[in-house]
Amino acid sequence: INLMLISIFVQALKLQQCLVKWQHESPNPFPILLMLQHDPVYTVGLRSSVYTEQEESNLLAIGADFVRTNRGGLITFHGPGQLVVYPIFNLGAMKLGVREYVYQLEETIINLCERYKLHGERSPHTGVWIANDKICAMGINTQRGITSHGLALNCNTDLKWFDRIVPCGIHGRGVTSLSRELSRDVTVENTLSQFLRHFAPVFGSDSLDFND
Amino acid sequence: MMASAKLVNLFGGKALKTIQYSRFGFPTAHSITLKGAVPQLQYKHRTLHTSQLKAADKLYTKEHEWISVENGTATFGITHHAQSKLGEVVYCELPEVGLECEKGETVAVVESVKAASDIYAPVSGKVTSANDELTSSPILINDSAEKDGNYINYWFRSNNLSAVNPFTT
Numbered sequence: 001i002n003l004m005l006i007s008i009f010v011q012a013l014k015l016q017q018c019l020v021k022w023q024h025e026s027p028n029p030f031p032i033l034l035m036l037q038h039d040p041v042y043t044v045g046l047r048s049s050v051y052t053e054q055e056e057s058n059l060l061a062i063g064a065d066f067v068r069t070n071r072g073g074l075i076t077f078h079g080p081g082q083l084v085v086y087p088i089f090n091l092g093a094m095k096l097g098v099r100e101y102v103y104q105l106e107e108t109i110i111n112l113c114e115r116y117k118l119h120g121e122r123s124p125h126t127g128v129w130i131a132n133d134k135i136c137a138m139g140i141n142t143q144r145g146i147t148s149h150g151l152a153l154n155c156n157t158d159l160k161w162f163d164r165i166v167p168c169g170i171h172g173r174g175v176t177s178l179s180r181e182l183s184r185d186v187t188v189e190n191t192l193s194q195f196l197r198h199f200a201p202v203f204g205s206d207s208l209d210f211n212d
Numbered sequence: 213m214m215a216s217a218k219l220v221n222l223f224g225g226k227a228l229k230t231i232q233y234s235r236f237g238f239p240t241a242h243s244i245t246l247k248g249a250v251p252q253l254q255y256k257h258r259t260l261h262t263s264q265l266k267a268a269d270k271l272y273t274k275e276h277e278w279i280s281v282e283n284g285t286a287t288f289g290i291t292h293h294a295q296s297k298l299g300e301v302v303y304c305e306l307p308e309v310g311l312e313c314e315k316g317e318t319v320a321v322v323e324s325v326k327a328a329s330d331i332y333a334p335v336s337g338k339v340t341s342a343n344d345e346l347t348s349s350p351i352l353i354n355d356s357a358e359k360d361g362n363y364i365n366y367w368f369r370s371n372n373l374s375a376v377n378p379f380t381t
Contacts, residue, residue: 097297140327
């Protein structure tokens with residue numbers, strides 16, 4: 001598993017598509033984990049017709065980017081202070097179904113929250129919640145069993161960006177971050193190694209290689 | 213072979229009259245579901261050649277799709293196994309009628325647990341109709357994967373099914 005750090009959402013999308021293709025076609029593929037932060041961007045998933053051009057221009061006007069993607073899930077925000085992880089895994093080779101894979105991603109984050117003595121939970125809405133607030137959003141795409149997109153964990157994200165939208169289309173529930181819950185600044189850098197420490201056992205991997 | 217022994221006991225039941233066991237290679241039982249008192253056998257089988265298929269036989273692909281052919285038109289959907297792996301489907305994008313596609317091309321997308329999964333055409337053909345019920349009630353894909361949850365009706369470009377080969381083990 002290799003890691004990289006990039007910033008621009010659209011570039012990351014292209015990179016993911018290349019990697020998905022490579023995973024599918026390469027004779028010796030290995031699972032890849034992309035871990036990054038993005039410049040402020042609102043992204044929507046497959047059901048993008050729910051979001052009109054008017055809404056799109058409103059959000060562009062406040063200085064964020066707006067990108068329609070092919071992942072599942074509705075609208076969400078990515079920005080500095082948020083750890084974004086895109087596993088490019090071959091679910092077929094790992095003998096994982098889509099539902100199980102998502103469950104395991106949730107498991108990783110729930111274990112991570114526990115490490116910080118927070119009680120992360122699942123709900124009928126995919127993602128990880130602390131009481132009524134979402135701390136980690138998820139949205140995946142699979143093509144021929146190869147995953148792209150992934151999860152976004154709020155470390156010290158400026159949560160005001162979320163006020164402009166109904167995150168993931170779920171009314172009546174809020175958003176939170178590790179920093180807010182712990183009342184201290186928790187950065188993406190702080191969280192990175194903790195994340196990996198919890199990711200590896202859930203996905204059955206013993207060792208991780210780092211590449212910047 | 214354990215699998216064959218099980219099958220021998222079942223054959224003779226009239227539920228199996230549409231399965232031409234002897235014409236294919238080495239069928240292995242996949243699962244047996246009981247609906248009421250009538251056992252129904254779902255099977256995947258390997259074949260080395262194709263011969264004339266009886267109307268409305270169900271065939272399976274590697275990507276866990278089923279396809280059933282009748283009078284040159286094929287209907288297809290995803291299997292019960294596939295829907296259980298996906299989770300509850302909340303959204304489904306079907307192809308447009310008239311779309312021509314090659315075997316293996318993406319032809320539809322479903323979304324479940326915030327995951328968008330591509331569905332591939334098991335055969336080449338042209339879409340003659342799409343099951344709109346799935347757009348308004350995508351849960352059909354889970355609840356009746358192999359009956360009402362069928363996706364599309366195809367029209368084959370040719371009736372020569374040896375060009376098709378959707379079989380799997």
